[in-house]
Amino acid sequence: MNRTLDRDQATNKAAPLQHQTGRETQAFGTLVPMPLGLDEASRKANIERLNQILADTMTLRDLYKKHHWQVAGPTFYQLHLLFDKHFEEQDTLVDLIAERIQLLGGISLAMAPDIAETTKIPRPPRGREPVPVQISRILESHEIVLKTARDAAKAADENDDLGTNDLLVSNVLRTNELQVWFVAEHVVDTPVVRADAKGA
Numbered sequence: 001m002n003r004t005l006d007r008d009q010a011t012n013k014a015a016p017l018q019h020q021t022g023r024e025t026q027a028f029g030t031l032v033p034m035p036l037g038l039d040e041a042s043r044k045a046n047i048e049r050l051n052q053i054l055a056d057t058m059t060l061r062d063l064y065k066k067h068h069w070q071v072a073g074p075t076f077y078q079l080h081l082l083f084d085k086h087f088e089e090q091d092t093l094v095d096l097i098a099e100r101i102q103l104l105g106g107i108s109l110a111m112a113p114d115i116a117e118t119t120k121i122p123r124p125p126r127g128r129e130p131v132p133v134q135i136s137r138i139l140e141s142h143e144i145v146l147k148t149a150r151d152a153a154k155a156a157d158e159n160d161d162l163g164t165n166d167l168l169v170s171n172v173l174r175t176n177e178l179q180v181w182f183v184a185e186h187v188v189d190t191p192v193v194r195a196d197a198k199g200a
């Protein structure tokens, strides 16, 4: 082997191996055994509920970013900032829920087409909507998540999955409830300058 061939061989070894294919190592919907002291039936039931909440949380997160970009009017700046804060908090929940699904031995949903097929939150139009409509959409979405998460928390408690129960109560419910308050107060019809405008 001459010096040129030696050099080619070394170069090829350092090259990235691209365009590889292979079979899935775990099919969606299946469970791998995990030494958690939880039976398979309860892990499976909790994973299915968590995937629904994950899809709805990713949709609500993205709804906040849409409205962060598209908000307009006199409350633009405060809502622009508030919507982005809530986006970040929902994004934290997404990671917590998805990793809980994985640690239970399941597979978390991840990609946009799968989320779109699964979420119960109605699809908003691509166009821009006025602030009261943006807020109504957000509040209705929160309520969908809250109802599903509350039912899932009770079920997780009943089947001994206290870690999932804690995640749903301490993180999902508490975050969503607080965000509802912060958003809902923006659609209370209060006078801006004169307290008794009608009697004036």
Ligand SMILES: [Fe+2]
Pocket (backbone or CB within 6 Å): 068, 084
């Ligand atoms: Fe931004």
